[in-house]
Amino acid sequence: MLSFENRKQMYIPRGFAHGYLTLEDDTLMQWCVDNDFCGEATKAVRYDSDFVWEGEPWPEAEYIVSKKDWNAMRLEKLYCLK
Template identity: 40%
Template structure:
């Protein structure tokens, strides 16, 4: 398993190894010991799996505030997505900055999105499945979102009219969103 930094401190790209032969391939998508050696020593408590039927479906930018804030380890198991993480930690020198990566069933890449970051993805193909581990349970009373198209963030999604939920269509801009996370100055 290869674990690499991204342009945002604490957001990591995880690339599991694949072992193939004429039957196909095998990949160990999670290994607690290897993750802990890379500084990700998290007790995962929930796995989520989503299906987005249409290409151009956008889910995000989401967060879950304390006391049920979530770290996430995200992968695409069918199709492809543009995955995005945005620094949402008040006081961070990277506040409002974002990184993106294409995750697909073909490339097997994963992204680690820590607490304090907004997360979202855009499907790049029909019938896309995304799976992710979470470090806390889903708590509807802690659920939040920021507008996917906020010009103050400026994510280049590559689409103008994605398929959206009402929650995502009506999410507040970054300037109007609550600030449940504070940067601790560690990085």
């Protein structure tokens, strides 16, 4: 788990899908990137795509999900995996 207290960080290579789930209210996220943002090249993937959890259901809870993320395409459809 990443936290302010443990000062851990995560490196995500270019081209890898990534996202985050915060466990506390008022969480602050900070990114360091190696290029300017290019909105035309971005894709959003549904957080509860079957492929991500390898058939396991997404954990039941009440989540606050942005409209963009809620309307994102499922990974299976994006890459025609099924």
